[in-house]
Amino acid sequence: MSVLTVQNISHGFGDRAIFQDVSFRLLKGEHVGLIGANGEGKSTFLNIVTGKLTPDEGKVIWSNRVKVGYLDQHTILTPGKTIREVLRDAFKYLFELEEEMLQIGDRMAEADEAELEKLLEDMGDIQNTLESSGFYMIDAKVEEVGNGLGLGAIGFDREVQDLSGGQRTKVLLAKLLLEKPTILLLDEPTNYLDVEHIDWLTRFLQDYENSFVLISHDIEFLNKVVNIIYHVENKELTRYVGNYNDFMRLYEIKKEQQINAFNRQQQEIAKLEDFIARNKARVATRGMANSRQKRLDKIELIEKPREKAKPTFFFKEARTPGRFIFTTKDLVIGYDGPLTKPLNISLERGQKIAIVGCNGLGKSTLLKTLLGFIPSYDGKVEHGDYVIPGYFEQESNYDNDRSALEELWSEFPTFTQFEVRQALALAGLGNDRITSKMKVLSGGEQAKVRLSKLMQRECNVLILDEPTNHLDVEAKEELKKALKDFKGTVLFVCHEPEFYQDWITDVWNVENWSNKII
CATH class of the missing domain: 1.20.5 (Single alpha-helices involved in coiled-coils or other helix-helix interfaces)
Structure with a gap:
């Protein structure tokens, strides 16, 4: 039985075609991986099937009484609410039923015999629904799913406006899983999750009885949770039975x-x-x-398979720094309160270190404190001689109206247009994407623009915050190669052990430094 049918969809932005006569079907119980290179239109496809975008041609048909849950990373959380309150909103319809039951109880005091019988019947139906839906176990469910995704470490009573982008995504994902929709639509759900929480989500999706469509560039994750692959390439959508390796x-x-x-x-x-x-x-x-x-x-001409533009990453090396890049003396990081115990750590020339640990424990804060972008909560950071850092930030401005070309040119105004185009092309961006606005580029394409900017500067230490998020498989492999070949020092946050485990010199786990109970 098909729960979603897409018939002969065509869609584009301006003169750029994204899909051409594409069809798709989702059967009950199918676990689908939607894959393809950055910018091929995976997120656009989800926006079309959810009605956020209207296709130029074709139609989308949902079966009756389907409840769709979509992880949209741009959803705004209501300021003033705590994480616990947002997660309890997943059961809003049950709380409304409870309120209706309480109102029935008030009306029973004044009801005649005939009306009383009807009210008792309604109350019984509602009571059965609440019990069968686990209404009286809501708080336990909230904590189970929240802890599975690492929200307990952040604090269930933390207000959502104080959360980072990655933490907000985890809250949205937890709320969505608690809602248990008929169909889950997930756009890169493992971004911002550490290994432990990816394992929890893997088990959850393996046991998920309903259908889901999942966009991901995490091969190991895809292999474990999907049984159907739809591949987006050259405006087409092709179905394959099996996991990513198949x-x-x-x-x-x-x-x-x-x-x-x-x-x-x-x-x-x-x-x-x-x-x-x-x-x-x-x-x-x-x-x-x-x-x-x-x-x-x-003769009906056969098209030669087109090769996509492949990124080539290479980081320019500055002069050799002193032995120590930085050392800390009783450093405590934090904003309104301390996030860590006093740290006495150092980074030496040539080391390549991965920072790991649960979200919310201060990995990004640590990088920004070491760089001097934010002050330490206590203690101090001492930088070594001749340190020239290059920084890749985790999040970018989603409302950026500049084109990719203008974004790079604004930081390197002495470049010719040819040099700017060449720099972006090396990062794997085609001509049509170079002139597109940053806000319409995919997350992976935006990351490639930021990496392109980083490649134009000479540095002797690379500080990278989740550089693999959103990048497609080929781009990740190229980035890995570039970091292995870089003769300088590398300090980076990452939740993908398969990306770094065969070339780093050490791992720093912030869970060992945290003040919070994990």
């Missing part, structure tokens, strides 16, 4: 078949053209040449 095996076979078919056709066309050129002028063979020409005209 898709890759079938995709490589398909691509090889396409290349072979293209090459065979090109050889046939060359033979026909050669025969026509040699025989069309001779009276005796003109008829055969005309016959070959008709055959040539009827």
Whole structure:
């Protein structure tokens, strides 16, 4: 049974086509991975099926009485509410039923016998619904899911306006999972989750009885939770049965078949053209040449598989710094209160260190404090000699009206237009994306613009905050290679062990430094 059917969708932005005559179906109980390179239109597709975007052509058909839950990372949380209150909102309809039951109780005092019987029946129905829905276990459910995603470490009584972008995403995801919709639509849910909480989400989705569509570039995660892959490429959407590894095996076979078919056709066309050129002028063979020409005209051309622009990351190295990049003396990080115990740590020249640990414990705050962007809560940071840092920030401005070209040019005004275009192309952005506004680029494309800016500066220490978030598989591999090849020092926050475990020199786990009970 199909719970969602998409028929012959075409859509574009300006003169750029995103989808062309695309169809899709989601069957009951299917766990679908929606994959593709950055900028191919995965998030756009989810916006179309949820009605946030109207396609230029085609239609979207949902089955009756389907409850859809969509993790939209741009959803605004109501200021003044705590995390616990937001999560309890997932059961709003049950609280409304409880209120209705209380009102029925008030009306019973003045009801006649006939009305009383009807009210008692209504109250019984509501009571059964509340009990079967686990209404009296709501707080336990809230804490179970919240702790599974690391919200307990942040604090359930923390107000949502004080949360970082990553923490807000975790709250939205927890609320969505508590709602238990018929269909889950998840756009990169593992971003901002550490390993422990990705494992929890993996188990949750493996046991999820209903359907879901998941956008992710995390191969290990996809392999564990999906049984169908839809691949977005060159304005098309292709269905594969199996997980990501199954898709890759079938995709490589398909691509090889396409290349072979293209090459065979090109050889046939060359033979026909050669025969026509040699025989069309001779009276005796003109008829055969005309016959070959008709055959040539009827050939339906096979397109050669197009290679996507691949990023090439390379970080320029500045002069060699002193032995120590920085040392701390009883450093405590925090804003309104301390997040850590006093830290006496140092980063030495040439080290490559991954910072890990639950969200909300201060990983981003630690980076900003070490760089001097925010003051320490207590203690101090001492920088070594000749330290020239390059910083990649986790979040960007989603309302940025500048084009990618203008964004880079504004920081490097002496560059020629050719140099700016070349720098962005090296990061894997095509001509149509270079002139697009930053706010319409995908999260991965925005990250590539920020990485492109970082590559233009000479530095001897790279400070990176979740650099793999939103990046597609190829971009992650290229970034990994560039960081391995970089001769300087690297300090970065990351939740993907498979990205860093074979090239770093050490791991710093902030959970060992935190004041909070994990």
